Amino acid sequence: MNKSKILIIAAHPDDEIIGCGGTILxxxxxxxxxxxxxCKTFDNRLVKKHKKFNERKEIAEKVSKFLKIDKxxxxxxxxxxxxxxxxxxxxxxLHEEIIKYRPHTIFTHCIDDNHHDHRATAEATLIATRPSxxxxxxxxxxxxxxxxxxxxxxxxxxxxxxxxxxxxxxxxKQKIKILNKFxxxxxxxxxxxxxxxxxxxxxxxxxxxxxxxxxxxxxTVRSIQ
Numbered sequence: 681m682n683k684s685k686i687l688i689i690a691a692h693p694d695d696e697i698i699g700c701g702g703t704i705l706x707x708x709x710x711x712x713x714x715x716x717x718x719c720k721t722f723d724n725r726l727v728k729k730h731k732k733f734n735e736r737k738e739i740a741e742k743v744s745k746f747l748k749i750d751k752x753x754x755x756x757x758x759x760x761x762x763x764x765x766x767x768x769x770x771x772x773x774l775h776e777e778i779i780k781y782r783p784h785t786i787f788t789h790c791i792d793d794n795h796h797d798h799r800a801t802a803e804a805t806l807i808a809t810r811p812s813x814x815x816x817x818x819x820x821x822x823x824x825x826x827x828x829x830x831x832x833x834x835x836x837x838x839x840x841x842x843x844x845x846x847x848x849x850x851x852x853k854q855k856i857k858i859l860n861k862f863x864x865x866x867x868x869x870x871x872x873x874x875x876x877x878x879x880x881x882x883x884x885x886x887x888x889x890x891x892x893x894x895x896x897x898x899x900t901v902r903s904i905q
Contacts, residue, residue, distance in 0.1 A: 687783035688715040689774065689805050691797040692759065693740035694863040698879065699824035700787050702848030702896050704747060714750035715740070716777055718770055718801045719759035723736035743862050754778060762800040770800065771807035778808055778815065785820040790840060790899060792833040798826060799834065806901070819905075822898035827882055828873035842897030845886065849893040852883050 686707060690696040696704070696715050704713055714895065716741060720733040737754055744752050755773050757766055778786075788805040789798040809818060822844055830840045848855065856876060859867065868874040873882075887895035 683710060683712045684713050684784040685782060686713045686787070686844070687778065688713065688783055689786060689801060690715060690717055691719045691789060691795070691801045692868045693717060693743070694859075694866045695789070695826055696740075697700055697743065697855060697858055697863060698874075699789070699826050700846075700898075701858060702851045702883065702894070703787070704749065705851035705854050706846060706848055708749055709748060712750065713747075714781060714783075715744060715752040715775065716755065717752060718755045718774075718804065719757050719762070719797045720754070738863050743858065746858070748860070754767045757800075758800045759797045762797060767800050767804050767807070770804035774804055774808035776901055778818070779899040784817065785822070786818065787822050789899070790823040790825060790830055790833065792835045792838050793826060793829050794832060794834050795826070795829040798829055809902075811902075818902075820903050821901040823901055824896065824898055825882075827879050828868075831873060840897075840899065842886070842899055844898040844900050845890045845892070845895045846898070847887070847892050847894070848896055849885065849887065852880070852894040855883075856880055864877045 688696050688700060690699065695872065739750055755770060757770055784861045786809065789802040791799060791802040793799050793802065809815060809821060833840060859876060867876060872875040872878060883894045886897040887893050
């Protein structure tokens with residue numbers, strides 16, 4: 681029996697693990713999974729650490745190899761300076777990748793995330809996946825949250841409001857290990873939202889909210905039965 685295909689669309693390397701790493705670990709045995717990264721980003725955090733995009737790209741490839749999932753694709757749009765035309769072009773690139781890969785499910789950023797690259801990626805994904813006869817294979821789209829970027833969303837009085845939860849009680853410790861092993865330079869000291877302890881606290885909070893030990897939470901964008 682063919683495995684279902686799941687596509688993770690993330691702005692930057694580390695977003696895929698922070699947003700849905702536990703879910704990837706849980707689903708990868710029974711599903712075929714691929715990650716697309718939309719942006720290359722040069723910000724002060726990376727410049728201070730002398731970390732170039734190519735290094736982050738290599739790390740992201742190592743993460744996918746470690747997870748034993750498909751090799752990732754990089755679209756290489758310039759992060760933090762994405763304009764309207766770039767979103768249109770990104771949507772075209774994503775549409776081509778989606779038609780080629782034919783995923784049953786897509787996970788991507790929240791459209792109201794407070795990071796510009798995350799919002800642009802989410803918007804491009806929604807444009808690329810507008811319902812049509814050529815993408816009837818796509819049944820589900822979910823938005824994930826990113827620590828430090830989804831606690832307070834860009835729209836006034838709008839909070840991330842999950843209605844789909846994945847039990848990662850058996851995989852969250854491995855998610856934390858992957859963050860420590862591969863993406864430690866992107867993390868911050870506690871009590872910053874991007875610290876390991878805060879990420880683990882969020883996992884447990886989301887789990888406890890639905891009577892689980894640990895969970896990743898998502899907003900449902902589309903669900904077709």
